[in-house]
Structure formats: C-alpha cells, structure tokens
Amino acid sequence: MTTLLIAAIAFVGTHFLMSHPLRAPMVRLLGNFFFLGAYSAVSIVTLIWMIQAYNAVPPGEAAWAVGDPLWAVATVLMWFGSVLFVGSLLGNPAFPYVIAGEAGARGPKGVFAITRHPMMWGIALWGIVHILIAPRPANFVLNGAIIILALVGSALQDGKKKRLLGEAWRGWVARTSYFPFARGFAMPGATALIGGTLLWLLAMYGHRWFGIMGAGVFRWV
Template sequence: MQPMSLLITTCVLFVGTHLLMSHPLRAGLASRLGERGFQIVYSIVAIATFILVVQAWRGMPPEPPLWPVGDGLWALASLIVLFASILFVGSLVGNPALAAPGAEKAAQAAPRGVFAITRHPMMWGFALWALAHVMVMPTPGQIVLSATIAFLALAGSAGQDVKKARLMGDAWRGWAARTSFVPFARQVGGAAPWADAMPRAHALLGGIILWLAASWAHGALGYMVAGVWRWVG
C-alpha cells in the first residue's frame, strides 16, 4: 500500500472506531462489558488505532510544502496554539461535558472563562492545534493528519451534544442554551458580554505553562523548533 493510502486508511479507522464506539455501539457494548469494561476496551482501541496513524504518518516520504512558511506565519500559529492550550487547561475544571461526578451541577453554573467562549473548549483546543500545524507544516501528509484530528474533535463535540442531552436532559439543554458551539459566537451576536469570556487564572497560567513546555519539547524531541523557542536561545 502506498504511504498516503496507508495514512488515509489508518485515519479512517481511527475516526470510525471512535465515532462508532462513542455513539451507536456504546450502549450495547457497555451493557455487555459494564461501564468500566467498556472504558478499558475503548481506551485500548483508541490507543491502538492512534499508534497506527502515527506510524503511518512517520512513514510518509519527504514532501515539499504547499506554501512558504515565514516568521509571520509561525508567530500566528504559535498564538493559536497558545489559545488552544488555554482552552484545553480551562476545560479540565468544571466542565459538564466531561464524564465526571458533578456534571449536572456544573451545568447549572453561569458560563464563565473558556466555557463562555465555547461549551467544548477541549475539543476546539484540539481543532485549533491541528490548524496551527497545517499552517507551519503544509504538506499533504500533515494536512491529512490534522484534518483527521480536527474532524474527530468537532464531529465528536456535535455528537456529544446529542448524547449529553439524552443523558442529562434539561440540565444539558439549559447549559447548551447559555453557551455556544462556535467560539465567541454569543459575544459576536451580543447575547453575552465579552468580559465573561476572559479565561480564569488557572486556565491562563496553566495554558501558558503547557504551551511553553509542549513547544520546547517539540524541538527537544527532534521536530521543528516551535513557539517562542524559535526566537529565544
């Protein structure tokens, strides 16, 4: 199989198993395996298919970039990754979308910080991370990989809206009515003040630390030097 065909095949397998096990197959598998057993199987399948994707991506031959990448594009991509990092860290606290105790109580709170930006900050963080990588590594292989990650994040978020409405009922529907799927949609539409969307301290500090650490590791692991480290040191 050609390297690009293999990459596309593994990406389809990765996305397909995620979506099938998260939605149409979830109830049946969970009833047979139990919730804990289902989570173990789900994790094994997710990790295994992701490893296949990474191996296929690493097996791609060198490809010329589809457009020139200069400092301006690197700076913009780095800022996007910083914003994505803040969304991700902020999503770890008080997120009704997470499968954690207290989700319904969290859904009763007024949306603030990253949740005033979007009710799916974690998934938008992944999608924006994927976008930034295409911006600075515009090769066919990277585009396929990033598109896969972005699609899974956003399609998964849309499916999560449906699933959470079924599981949490009015609690989720009320949360959805007070938040937006698309980042900053409520602020742009005048339904919410911009001040509500200011990320809280833990999201800002944690996001900056994650951004600095991840971009430093990018170069330390032998990949392209990323983030602020391109201009420091």
C-alpha cells in the same frame, strides 16, 4: 499514504462508532468498566497505527510557503488552544463525574464562557496549527483526522448529552456556545491563563527533544 488514510479513517471511525451507535450494546455486553477498557485499547491501537503510517510517508512538497508571519499566527493560536485545554480540565460538564445541571445553574465560567467545548477546540487548534506550519500531504491527513474527531465529535456529543441528560444539558447549551466567543468576549480565568501559558511554553521548548528546533516563540528567542 494509502495506509495513512485507512489508519486515519479507522482512528476517527472507531471513536465515533464506540461513542455513539455501538456504545449502548457494548456497555450491555461488557459492562461500563470493560467497555472503557476496550474503548481505550482500540483508540490507542488505531492512534499508534496512524502515527506509524504517518512516519512512513515521505515529507512531500509544502502546499504554501511558511514564513515568520504565519509562524506568529500559529504561535498565538497554539497559546489560545493551550489556555482552552488547561481550563477545560476543571469543572467540565462533559466529564462523567460533573453534574451538568449544577454547572448550568451556576452559569458558564472561565473557558466555558468562551465555548462549551474548550478541550476539543484546544485539540482542534493544535491540529490547525500543525497544518499551517507544515502544509504537507501527510500532515493534512493526520491533523485533519484530529480536527474532525474534535469538532465533529463535539457536535455529536451535544446530541448524545441532550438525549441522556435532557433539560440539564439543554440548559447548559442555551447558556454557552459551540464556537469560541460566539456569545461575546469572555476571559478564561487565571488558572487557565497561567496553566495554559506554562503548557504552551513547555510544548514549544519540548519540540527540541524530537529534533525540531525553534518552534513557536523559540523561533525568535
């Protein structure tokens, strides 16, 4: 468990350091292309380390009982997270190649009318769901690290984008919300709904490839 904690801190900490205080000096030293390579390499290495440490921890006692009602809640949350994630892949102003000013001028559409960080909320919901249905010590650490990276990272990204993009990002922030549905109900759009539902079904079915039967709706089907 100690190794898992250290690995989780390294995984989250290196992401935050390389994304914020160390980004500018690393880009100056390595150039953008090699910085992205170094960032990816460190991220992959620390993720593999965290997963290996997680697999070495004995399961331990569950913190609460997990029955069908909790499974039902987790299944719905996972569907919503999948819809957000798929919707985030199209026209995301947080991506380098998307012009935030143009997105802000058009106004938020689809999942971006729900939250301006749909990808990170999708990932965070994945972590929350796995804690809900497997409330064991190692899961709290592994998935807690993923949740912190996603949600704290989103908030830090807002600050960085404001500094880098100025009014373009401020305009986007003014028309969107950090928390899902904080600015009212919005539909995610057909592409996100269909693609997210297909991803959700595939992921639940795919659990059996790892020896986990009956995940999500396949618990009852």
